[in-house]
Amino acid sequence: MVKVARTPTQQALRRFMRSSSGRAGLIIVGLFVLLALLAPLLAPYDPAKDRNLRMRLKPPTIEHPMGTDELGRDILIRVWHGSRISLRVGVVAVGLALAAGTLLGLVAGFFGGWVDTLTSWLIDIMLAFPSILLAIAIVAVIGPGIGNAMLAVGAVQVPVFARLARSMVLSLKEQEFVAAARALGATNPRILLRHVLPNGLSPLIVQATLSIATAILDAAGLGFLGLGAQPPAPEWGVMIARGFQYFSTAPWISLFPGLAIMLAVLGFNLLGDGLRDALDPRAARS
Amino acid sequence: MAAYAIRRFLGLIPVLFGVSLLVFTFVHLIPGDPARVMLGQRATPEALKRLREELNLDKPLFFNLAAYRKTGDPRRLFDSQYPAYLSRILRGDLGRSIFSKVSISEELRARFPATFELTLGAMVVALLVGIPAGILAAIRKNSLFDLLVMTGALVGVSMPIFWLGLLLIYVFAVNLHWLPPSGRLGIGVSFHPLTGLLVLDSLLERRPDVLADALRHLILPSLALGSIPAAVIARMMRSAMLEVLGQDYVRTARAKGLPERVVIWKHALKNAMLPVITIIGLWFGTLLTGAILTETIFNWPGIGKWLYEAIQARDYPIVQGGTLFIAGIYVVVNALVDLSYGLLDPRIQYR
Numbered sequence: 001m002v003k004v005a006r007t008p009t010q011q012a013l014r015r016f017m018r019s020s021s022g023r024a025g026l027i028i029v030g031l032f033v034l035l036a037l038l039a040p041l042l043a044p045y046d047p048a049k050d051r052n053l054r055m056r057l058k059p060p061t062i063e064h065p066m067g068t069d070e071l072g073r074d075i076l077i078r079v080w081h082g083s084r085i086s087l088r089v090g091v092v093a094v095g096l097a098l099a100a101g102t103l104l105g106l107v108a109g110f111f112g113g114w115v116d117t118l119t120s121w122l123i124d125i126m127l128a129f130p131s132i133l134l135a136i137a138i139v140a141v142i143g144p145g146i147g148n149a150m151l152a153v154g155a156v157q158v159p160v161f162a163r164l165a166r167s168m169v170l171s172l173k174e175q176e177f178v179a180a181a182r183a184l185g186a187t188n189p190r191i192l193l194r195h196v197l198p199n200g201l202s203p204l205i206v207q208a209t210l211s212i213a214t215a216i217l218d219a220a221g222l223g224f225l226g227l228g229a230q231p232p233a234p235e236w237g238v239m240i241a242r243g244f245q246y247f248s249t250a251p252w253i254s255l256f257p258g259l260a261i262m263l264a265v266l267g268f269n270l271l272g273d274g275l276r277d278a279l280d281p282r283a284a285r286s
Numbered sequence: 287m288a289a290y291a292i293r294r295f296l297g298l299i300p301v302l303f304g305v306s307l308l309v310f311t312f313v314h315l316i317p318g319d320p321a322r323v324m325l326g327q328r329a330t331p332e333a334l335k336r337l338r339e340e341l342n343l344d345k346p347l348f349f350n351l352a353a354y355r356k357t358g359d360p361r362r363l364f365d366s367q368y369p370a371y372l373s374r375i376l377r378g379d380l381g382r383s384i385f386s387k388v389s390i391s392e393e394l395r396a397r398f399p400a401t402f403e404l405t406l407g408a409m410v411v412a413l414l415v416g417i418p419a420g421i422l423a424a425i426r427k428n429s430l431f432d433l434l435v436m437t438g439a440l441v442g443v444s445m446p447i448f449w450l451g452l453l454l455i456y457v458f459a460v461n462l463h464w465l466p467p468s469g470r471l472g473i474g475v476s477f478h479p480l481t482g483l484l485v486l487d488s489l490l491e492r493r494p495d496v497l498a499d500a501l502r503h504l505i506l507p508s509l510a511l512g513s514i515p516a517a518v519i520a521r522m523m524r525s526a527m528l529e530v531l532g533q534d535y536v537r538t539a540r541a542k543g544l545p546e547r548v549v550i551w552k553h554a555l556k557n558a559m560l561p562v563i564t565i566i567g568l569w570f571g572t573l574l575t576g577a578i579l580t581e582t583i584f585n586w587p588g589i590g591k592w593l594y595e596a597i598q599a600r601d602y603p604i605v606q607g608g609t610l611f612i613a614g615i616y617v618v619v620n621a622l623v624d625l626s627y628g629l630l631d632p633r634i635q636y637r
Contacts, residue, residue, distance in 0.1 A: 021440075125304035128613045130575045133593075137609050140597045141315045217446055221579055224448050225594060240449055247452060248460045258449035266444040 015278040022274015028267030036083040045081050047232040050074075057250045067252040069242065075253060078234035079260050085146065085235045086264060089219040090212040093154035098208050100154075101161025106192050108162070109169030119166070123159040131156040135218055139227040146235070149228035153218045157211050164207055168200035202279035209275055213268035220261050236261050287628060294621050301617060309610045310371050313602050314347065324384055324600055337384065341603075342367045380607030385599060390607035394589060399482025400470060401588035404511060404581070405573045407504045411512030412519055412569065417562070419516075420523025425550060427528065435520055442517030451510040451583040458506060468585035470503050471496070507584040511577055515569040522565050526558040560631050567623030574619065575612040 006014070016022045039045070052072035060067040066075035108119035126134065138152035172178065173196060181195045222228035223237025231238055236257040243253030316323050321337045338344050346352075346366045353362040374381070380390040423435040459467035466472065470484060477496050479487040485504070488497035530536060531554055539549045578590035585591070589608060596604035 121300060121304060124301045125308055128301055128305050128617045129609070130572055130612065130616055132578065133575060133609065133612060136578065136594075136597065137312060137605065140605055141312050213444065217444075220446055221448060224446075224579070225582070225597075227597070237446075237448075240446075240452070244452065247456060251456050254449065254452055258446060258452070261449065262441065262445050265446075266440060269440060269444055 012278045016274055019274040019277035021270045022277060025267050025270030025272070025274050028263060029271050032083060032264055032267055033087065035080060036087045039081050039084055043077055043080065045077055045234075047073075047078070047081070047234050050077075050232075057246060057253075059250070060252055066256040067250070069239070069250075069253045070246055075239075075256050078239060079236070079256050082234040082236045082239065082257060082260065083264070085229060085233065086216050086219065086261070089146070089150050089153065090216045090264075090268070093150045093215045093219070094157060094208050094211045096151070096154040097157035097211065098161050098204065101158040101163075102165040102197075102204060104158070105162040105165025105167075106169055106197065109166040110173060110188070110192055110196070116166075119162065123162050123166075126156070126159040129156075131214075132218055132221060135222060136225070136227060139222060144222075144227045144230065146229040146233065149219050149222045152222070153215045156218070157215065160207060160211065161204065164203055165200070168203065169196055172196050172200055206272055206276045206280060209268055209272035213265045213272065216261065216265050216268070290628070291625050294624060298617055298621060302614060305613045305617070306372060306375060306610060307368070309606050309613070310368055312606060312609070313341075316602070320602065324602055342370055345370075375610065380610065381603040383596075383604050384601050390604055393592065393604075394608065394611050396482070397587060397589050397592055399479075400586060401574065401577060401581070401590065403483050403485060403504065404507055404577055404586055404588060405570065407508030408512035408515065408573050408577075409566070409570060411508050412515035413566070415512070415516040416519030417523050420520040420562075421527055421550075421555070421558075423520070424524045424527035424531065432524075435524070439517040439520045442513050442520075445513065447510055447514065448579045448583050450513055451507070451580060454506045454510055455583070465506055466503050467506070470500065470587060472499050472503075475499055507580050507586055510583070511573060511580045515566075515573065518569065519562060519565060523558065523562050526561050527554060530554045530558040560627075563630060564623060564627055567626060568620065571616050571619035571623070575616045 050071075050073045052068075055064075055068045055072035057070060058064060058068045058072075064074050064076065066079060069075055069078070104119055104122075108116045129137070134156045135149075135152040138155055139148055142148045142151070169192075177199075178191060178195055181191050186195070219228055220235075220237035220240075223235045224241045225237075226241065229235035229238050231242065239257040240254045243250065243255075243257075246253055313320050319334075321334045321341070321343060322329065325333055325337060348366055348368050349363055350366040351363070353365050354360065356362075378391055380394070382389055383393075419435045419438075423432040426432055455467045458465045471477065475496060477484075477488070477491075477493065480490060481487055484500035485497060488494070488500055531550075536549060536554055539553045540546075544553075577586075577588060578594050580586065581588045581590035582594050589612065593605065593608040593612075596602075596608065
């Protein structure tokens, strides 16, 4: 039999599929994304108009598998549509943080000198705040709302990516392929974006996946405190907070959105672990 | 070591300076007139003027160029908001609440013991669960127990704390009536704490009834707050233990014929604890400062809950002062953890 040489991508894919947490994470996240995308097609929903007071606070039945809330709204439908909000918050917030943090870290690590000193100072300042506190403080200043919560949750992740990107550049910029690119006359932006960044992408991807999990948790926390998405939006944290008032008589109102958060966060955590096994085998073993 | 410690703490100065700058800027990032945002639309012009003067809002932010040009006195250059703020906080004065007028530094001091006690409680939970679970999982790698611990740890880090808190209240307070759902002491318990750490105070004052009551109130919030660090410590403990168990000196110890008990609990554990201790230290800082959600749910009269109420009430001086206080503690605790690592592991040389 002829042995087929594998490209690095194929090797990573094989390692990923061999990791059981990676497979489990992929299934959970895949289902989550699919359900979020299909929600408006399969079950159109308008949270502002949905109200049926005759069906208030009904426990789970076949008709309403997760029960109904204080306004008689079906919780299953709301949890389902809530997945769209949480997914969007997680992806957008981390996308912003990834872009801003990576750029900051790349520039700091590559140019060094006072640029690096200044950036490292800024990173240290942001890391001096516990992340949820910083997010709460940002929202307290710019005002509550789902968009601002997204910004706040993203902003607190910026230093994480900046640090990662900076240390990545520091280890890569002395390598020969960078010197070769420079000898060929490549400009600094080209060296950074075409040569350094693609070679250091793996840890950033792993961190981004894990950060989505954190972002979903943080955003739900903000929603719970009334600082994120606002009612009647079917956001999971908001739903838990509303259910809090009926907790002793109708615990299902808070129970199911919480389970949804847990499952979504678990999915991204598992996926991140799997990606680490696949992309960063050395880090995984230690 | 001493030189390193001094340098590590001197390095905190620029960070703390930046933190004060950021926290100061908070109030000025509020869109519109901060005084009006704080006092609301119906505030009288006199009240607005008074607040503006109180907060120095009528002066420039950083440099008072106009006053400097007019008088030619370089000291007037710093007759502006931030320098005044900085000199105030350096004297330990964090200002006053807009509404209740209480001194923020005094209120923080009064509330800190509650937060500290909750942190200790959560840490006890995290250590009692995380360390044994991690060690046993490592010893019986790939067993059913290992699988359960690892799954539990993953679920533990994925759970929203505020939701876990609600579940605990529902099960143990509302349904089973085993434990109280909120607060630090039952209503009608008369007790004058010395330090504010109720568990310690009740021991000092020989009040077993208060001790029992305080502990009963402490259990549920500690479980909620301790869940994530318990999960993280279990994972860390397991991987550190597995790494150590694969090393030569452990094989030597086994080859010498030492009983497995001694190999694991004496030889392996000592080295496996090192990375875990760092994690424990860092989590201590995080818990001490990150209990906003837990304190709010359990109506725990600590700093986090106060901060949350201040945010709801738009009492910005409290938000400012509280955030600054928390960031300060967080930075100092993390620096201490950094240093303690060198004391514990003689292989680490500070330069």
